[in-house]
Amino acid sequence: xxxxxxxxxxxxxxxxxxxxxxxxxxxxxxxxxxxxxxxxxxxxxxxxxxxxxxxxxxxxxxxxxxxxxxxxxxxxxxxxxxxxxxxxxxxxxxxxxxxxxxxxxxxxxxxxxxxxxxxxxxxxxxxxxxxxxxxxxxxxxxxxxxxxxxxxx
Numbered sequence: 001x002x003x004x005x006x007x008x009x010x011x012x013x014x015x016x017x018x019x020x021x022x023x024x025x026x027x028x029x030x031x032x033x034x035x036x037x038x039x040x041x042x043x044x045x046x047x048x049x050x051x052x053x054x055x056x057x058x059x060x061x062x063x064x065x066x067x068x069x070x071x072x073x074x075x076x077x078x079x080x081x082x083x084x085x086x087x088x089x090x091x092x093x094x095x096x097x098x099x100x101x102x103x104x105x106x107x108x109x110x111x112x113x114x115x116x117x118x119x120x121x122x123x124x125x126x127x128x129x130x131x132x133x134x135x136x137x138x139x140x141x142x143x144x145x146x147x148x149x150x151x152x153x
Contacts, residue, residue, distance in 0.1 A: 024129070024130065026085070026129075026132050026151050026152060027151070028068055028069075028070050028083045028085060029070070030151070031070075031083055031134075031147070031148070031151045032070040032072070032081065032083055033046075034147050034150075035081050035136065035144060035147050035148070036072060036081070038138075038143055038144065038147055039140065039143065040136075040138040040139060040140040040141070040143040040144040040147070041074075041077075041079050041138050041139055041140075041144075042077050042079065042139045043074050043076075043077060043079065045072045045074065045079065045081060046072075048072045048073055048074045048079075048080075049070075049071070049072050050071045050072065050073050051071075052066075052068075052069040052070065052071055054071065055069050055071040055082060055084075058071075058073075059082070059095075059098050059099070059102055060098060060101075061094070061095055061098050064087060065086055065087050065088075065091035065094060065095060066084045066085070066086060066087065066091070066095070067085045067086065067087050067131075068084065068085040069082075069083065069084045069085075070082075070083040070084075071083075077117065077120075077139070078106060078110055078114060078117035078120060078121065078137060079120065079137050079138055079139065080135065080136070080137050081135070081136050082099065082133075082134070082135040082136075083132075083133075083134050084132070084133050084134075085131055085132055086131045086132070086133060087131075088131065089130065089131055091131070092128055092130065092131045092132065092133050093128070095128075095133040096126065096128040096133050099126045099133060099135040100126060102135065103121050103124045103126070103135070103137070106121050106137075107121045107122070120137050120138065120139060120141065121137055123141040123142075124136065124137045124141060125137075125138070125141050125144050125145045125148055127145075127148050127149075127152050129152040129153070132152060134148050134152065136148060
């Protein structure tokens with residue numbers, strides 16, 4: 001009987017620890033700072049900060065779905081950083097789809113007048129982890145993804 005109780009307690013402990021794994025808080029300011037300081041972009045993205053309130057109409061999501069947002073955009077190079085802490089996991093799933101739609105739309109819009117941006121968009125970084133969603137379009141998306149993975153993996 002003691003062995004069964006001990007095994008059940010151990011199983012409960014293991015399950016409770018794995019349940020906490022996806023609840024990591026991400027410092028969006030630190031992530032934004034590291035991304036903008038990286039060499040992944042053709043321009044200084046710290047100079048391309050856009051007010052968070054502009055992100056909702058730009059991306060087409062309900063502002064209530066986002067608890068916290070960082071948005072950087074350079075129209076000339078089609079490079080951008082969109083970092084969001086969603087209000088819920090359902091909102092995060094919706095925001096992830098919105099990011100995918102944005103990249104597809106940007107490809108369609110830019111292919112005729114800014115074809116140099118298309119490879120950046122084709123390898124865009126879109127990552128969702130819990131309530132966090134990240135979209136990065138950079139000149140070096142692999143370098144940007146390495147930064148994102150430090151915070152979200």
